[in-house]
Amino acid sequence: MAKAYGDDLRRELLQAYDRGEGMLRQLAECYAVSVAWAWKVSAQRNDSGQMERMEQRRGGRRKVTANVEDWVCWGLRRNPDLSLAELQQLVAYHCDLHVSIGTLSEVRRHMRWRLKKRHTTRANPTPERISSSNKPSRKRSAGSRRRG
Numbered sequence: 001m002a003k004a005y006g007d008d009l010r011r012e013l014l015q016a017y018d019r020g021e022g023m024l025r026q027l028a029e030c031y032a033v034s035v036a037w038a039w040k041v042s043a044q045r046n047d048s049g050q051m052e053r054m055e056q057r058r059g060g061r062r063k064v065t066a067n068v069e070d071w072v073c074w075g076l077r078r079n080p081d082l083s084l085a086e087l088q089q090l091v092a093y094h095c096d097l098h099v100s101i102g103t104l105s106e107v108r109r110h111m112r113w114r115l116k117k118r119h120t121t122r123a124n125p126t127p128e129r130i131s132s133s134n135k136p137s138r139k140r141s142a143g144s145r146r147r148g
Contacts, residue, residue: 005033007052010041014051017042064107068095072104076113084108 013031017024028038045051068091075082075090082090084101087108091099099107 004053005037009033010053011051013038014041014045063097063099064103068097068099069107069111071095072107073111073113076108080113 009031013027013033016022016027016030021027022030024038024042025035028035031038044054048054071091071094072087075087084104087104088099088101091097091104
């Protein structure tokens with residue numbers, strides 16, 4: 001990603017524009033910046049009233065607060081076998097907030113809680129294949145080959 005121009009260059013360009021030394025297009029060529037950047041800087045100053053760069057937020061605001069983490073911890077302490085979907089319902093009920101299962105997985109990992117397997121459920125054996133028709137299979141046994 002390209003590095004942003006410094007505030008001093010912004011100030012110089014905008015002060016030259018205020019002094020009437022030229023139009024933004026001419027000043028952009030003089031200061032070796034793009035015309036689009038000069039227009040953007042001028043528009044930002046008109047909106048905010050300041051020449052310095054506005055701080056930019058990257059990404060969205062974090063939904064998971066300490067309150068949500070507390071409820072996740074409470075739920076896992078009461079029942080360590082809770083699934084992520086059940087944790088999602090718990091947070092939705094107590095915090096009135098929808099949090100994705102992926103986010104809850106990150107919270108759980110951040111809190112160093114491991115997902116536990118339920119040892120009370122039976123093992124899931126691989127079911128036998130049942131053919132959908134009564135056709136014989138194409139495989140022949142070793143003794144059924146014709147010998148000529």
